[in-house]
Amino acid sequence: MNEKELEMFKDLSFKITNETKELLLDMLYIKQMLEESELSPKDRKLLEKEYKKLFKQFRKEFQEQKPIETQIMRSYFNSKK
Numbered sequence: 001m002n003e004k005e006l007e008m009f010k011d012l013s014f015k016i017t018n019e020t021k022e023l024l025l026d027m028l029y030i031k032q033m034l035e036e037s038e039l040s041p042k043d044r045k046l047l048e049k050e051y052k053k054l055f056k057q058f059r060k061e062f063q064e065q066k067p068i069e070t071q072i073m074r075s076y077f078n079s080k081k
Contacts, residue, residue, distance in 0.1 A: 015065050023058040027051060 016024075030051045034044065063070045 020061050027054045
């Protein structure tokens, strides 16, 4: 991101609720387990499934908190594809 692009996001604020924090921490914990632990294929698949579920919840929570800011971010990142 260049300086001009960063300016566009400077005034955006995001509220992080306790639920959002919990989801984020759970996701980080699972991600770390997936990357650092020797897991059976079955366990790995279960953790990956749980991670995806948590990610969907996190995204939903985040979008509900700040729909306009989320749309701005989405538009920006879609324009970069």
